[in-house]
Amino acid sequence: MSEKISIILPIFNVGDHLRGGIDSLINQTIGQDHLEIIMVNDCSTDGSDKIIDEYAEKYDCCVAIHHEKNSGAAYTPRNTGLKYCTGDYIMFLDPDDRFTPDACEMLYNAAKEHDAEMAFGRFRRIFEYGGKVQKSYSPYMDDLSKNYPDEVFETANFLDVPDFLWDNFIEGFLYGKTIEKTYPRDKPLDVIYVENIEGEPDLLKMPPSVWSKIYKRELIMDNNIRFQPFISGDDLAFTLEAFLNAKGIVLLNNFMCYDYYIRDLPDDKSITNNVNVRLLDELMESYIYCRKQTEGFSKDVKNVSVNPHLLYWTNTWKNSPFTKQENKLLLSKVNKLKKIHHTDLKTKMLLSSISTALESKIQIQKE
Numbered sequence: 001m002s003e004k005i006s007i008i009l010p011i012f013n014v015g016d017h018l019r020g021g022i023d024s025l026i027n028q029t030i031g032q033d034h035l036e037i038i039m040v041n042d043c044s045t046d047g048s049d050k051i052i053d054e055y056a057e058k059y060d061c062c063v064a065i066h067h068e069k070n071s072g073a074a075y076t077p078r079n080t081g082l083k084y085c086t087g088d089y090i091m092f093l094d095p096d097d098r099f100t101p102d103a104c105e106m107l108y109n110a111a112k113e114h115d116a117e118m119a120f121g122r123f124r125r126i127f128e129y130g131g132k133v134q135k136s137y138s139p140y141m142d143d144l145s146k147n148y149p150d151e152v153f154e155t156a157n158f159l160d161v162p163d164f165l166w167d168n169f170i171e172g173f174l175y176g177k178t179i180e181k182t183y184p185r186d187k188p189l190d191v192i193y194v195e196n197i198e199g200e201p202d203l204l205k206m207p208p209s210v211w212s213k214i215y216k217r218e219l220i221m222d223n224n225i226r227f228q229p230f231i232s233g234d235d236l237a238f239t240l241e242a243f244l245n246a247k248g249i250v251l252l253n254n255f256m257c258y259d260y261y262i263r264d265l266p267d268d269k270s271i272t273n274n275v276n277v278r279l280l281d282e283l284m285e286s287y288i289y290c291r292k293q294t295e296g297f298s299k300d301v302k303n304v305s306v307n308p309h310l311l312y313w314t315n316t317w318k319n320s321p322f323t324k325q326e327n328k329l330l331l332s333k334v335n336k337l338k339k340i341h342h343t344d345l346k347t348k349m350l351l352s353s354i355s356t357a358l359e360s361k362i363q364i365q366k367e
Contacts (some may be wrong), residue, residue: 001030001034001108004034004035004087004088004089004227005036005087005089005104005108005214006035006036006081006085006086006089006090007035007037007076007090007093008077008078008081008082008092008093009022009027009038009039009081009092009093009094009095009103010040010042010076010078010095011039011040011041011042011044011048012041012042012044012048012070012074013044013046013047013048013093013346014046014096015044015046015048015051017095017096018096019094020049021093021094021097021098022039022055022062022093024098024099025037026055026059026061026098027101027262028099028104028105029101029102029104029105030105032059032060032061032297033061035061036085036086037055037059037061037062037063038065038081038085039052039055039056039062039063039065039339040065040067040080040081041064041066041067041077042067042076042077043067043068043069049066054111060173063084063123065080065081065084067080073230073231074094074227075228075230076227076229078092078227078234079226080212082220087110087217088217089111089216089217090217090220091104091107091211091213091214092210092211092213094211094260096261097211097258097260097261098258098261099259100259103121103257103258106121106251106255107119107213107214107257110191110214110252111214111216111248111292114248114250115243115270116247116249116250117215117216117246117247117248117249118216118242118246118248119213119214119249119250119251119252120213120250120257120260121212121251121253121255121256121257121258122142122212122253122254123137123207123256123257123258123259123260124136124258125262126261126262127262128261128262132149133148134149134150134208135148135149135150135256136206136212137150137206137207138206138251138253139194139202140192140202140251142253143252143254144256163217163355165330179258189253190253190254191251191252191253192250193249193250193251194248195247195248195249196246196247196249197243197244197246197297198331199303200249201298201300202304203249203309204240204243204252204304204305205304205308208235208236208238208240209235209258210235210238210239211258211260213239213242218243219242219246219247225238225240225241228286228289230282231279232279232280232282233276233283233286234285234286234287236287236309237286237289237290237293240290240293240305241293241323244293244301261325273339277330280316280317280330281330281333283313284313284330284333284334284337285333287313287341288333288337288340290305290306290338291305291306291341292340302341302343303343303344303346306337306341307350310350310351317358324362327358327361327362328362331355331358334351334355334358335347337351338351338355
């Protein structure tokens with residue numbers, strides 16, 4: 001192997017977790033000679049800057065870059081990493097997480113074997129405070145259930161209908177059924193390959209995690225794919241654009257490539273685990289951006305690019321207190337999406353239901 005993989009880390013005040021994240025790269029089975037680890041410090045104040053300088057001095061594969069001004073979100077240091085990376089392939093790591101030991105090797109080999117511009121695997125969602133471990137969602141049957149429970153959260157019954165009616169009829173109508181793609185009969189499929197996203201739109205139902213994927217350099221650079229300025233949803237937009245442009249996509253449905261740590265301790269929350277109106281506002285803006293990118297694609301791609309994520313958004317909104325003015329702002333963004341995202345009856349019902357729930361909440365709130 002003569003090619004290199006650039007791995008980009010956006011870093012801000014993660015000193016307590018940083019060494020573990022970088023070490024998971026240094027110890028990859030593919031070997032340090034095949035890696036370029038680009039660590040971009042976004043003006044940390046907790047000593048993270050000194051840690052990455054230490055690694056850059058010790059390892060030839062490590063590069064430390066320091067911003068002169070804090071950007072306030074991961075999208076800027078990620079884009080800085082894209083500016084300076086030189087690898088033939090590109091990956092991402094959030095420095096408070098970990099790659100599994102053979103993640104780079106397995107994803108690289110999958111991309112090469114299928115001559116694909118994009119390959120990805122599954123990840124483990126690890127809750128530090130609750131001590132839970134879940135497998136990331138996949139619409140396809142897998143062999144992982146014996147070791148990991150499914151990724152779940154409380155369903156957002158935003159229509160305020162009886163739970164039985166929601167669980168057994170309405171939710172399935174709005175979001176569709178789980179797919180069990182198996183070859184041969186009753187045997188889970190390890191590898192799913194398509195030439196483009198139109199061949200398997202349901203891949204877009206999977207979590208839009210930029211860090212569980214490997215991208216061919218040309219896919220990102222030739223299509224000018226960059227992280228959009230959203231504090232939440234920048235990963236969704238980036239991943240969607242990669243899916244829409246990729247010539248060859250591979251999913252390793254039974255391969256765990258990443259450990260995603262949910263920093264849910266009260267005094268150690270990540271930015272995106274601190275729910276506020278800005279987070280949901282910018283997340284809805286990312287849905288609007290994503291929907292616009294799908295113009296010219298099939299109805300299935302348009303729907304799957306946005307609709308499944310609306311369940312997460314609504315669930316987060318229902319479980320977070322917002323003022324009347326904040327709800328009015330969120331309603332305006334939902335209505336903005338409604339103007340461009342009206343592909344079928346299900347989609348219209350879904351967005352109308354969300355806007356009706358917001359309107360009802362606003363009517364009973366005091367100024």
